[in-house]
Amino acid sequence: MRVGVGGSAGAVFYADKYHPIQAGSIDGTDVAPHDNAVLRALLCSTAGLYDPFGDPKAAGDPYCTVFVGHLSRLTDDETVRKAMGRYGKVKSMRLVRDIVTGASHGYAFVEYETDKEMRRAYEDAHHSIIDGSEVIVDYYRQQLMPGWIPRRLGM
Template structure:
């Protein structure tokens, strides 16, 4: 056995990545024997495989997007909880666990978000926040993501209150303390218990990371990928602009070369053609004006002829208003 007690590990902690009932009942994760009846009951279920974490039909949804919310007030409703948890992302589904007979709230719930990013935001920011005057705790969905998990009703679980006399350690609310006594490595290995991460303990202010989906890139890798994509897009845009400018310059140069190779006679002939076209237009305009003038003159003569004819007819007719 090696010693683990020194001043460098005081106030240091570590967290369980897999569940073992004996270790969960130990304050520093180094116990090798159960110390209460709850641990013995959980150990029996653990060894016999009596608990199936996937057997709960109500545990639907994506476990990597689901958050456990505990220590909820018994007066808190689904609507109030949804409103409070929606501050961290879009809530896809919510299940407030209730007593099967009375229907009263059991004080904990499972909240599923649309994305893992939103779940991690709530995992980091909602811990120790207040809903209806009660301080809540949040954790990832250990029921489906933590190997070897045994629920509280079977003597397992994590956390708990001192009054119950059955505290469970290794979780976010009650992490393992860094051992100050020698660590029984061989005994822990025989029981299949996770060894304390000597030299890699954390402080209480650090947030333990939640499990990530296998094959998924990290946030840093995703950010680097987006930066590279932006650089590539900028390069492609620059290349398109260069090709466009090059094409414009080439067309301008072609026009200049065509203008240079044209002979002087061709330009003069084109110039004469424009003058002839303008001359024809002037002639057409003058003919049109002359036609309009002739038509107006004919109309004036016809009108004068009608007036004279009407005057002659009135002169030859008798005056019906004259006296005898």
């Protein structure tokens, strides 16, 4: 575990390995699940019920891919592609949708041509506004962080 910015009150907590309980912690010191979804994700993780490399929809280079969350449910594919295209050439993009209704789940994965473009999007697009919603942009953790498990498995 690492704490950034010298342990100050405004410091950001970073982990070397994913742990469901600490992922929900502001400073990484939590030892008990703060809600039932985190507990279920922890149980799923320890039981080995999730394989991050087994997702057939997970394609592309994880080192050139960012996660874009908190999108408006009304935002369409072209809007995400255009907004994220400001940071580099978008190689592929997937707005995640419900398999039954086709409605947006409010997040997307954007793959860039190079890791330099991905880093630019990570740094510059975080907290930007797309269709009136302030989005979060993060690294694609699925195949990069040991032990990572999607929170949706705990919901």
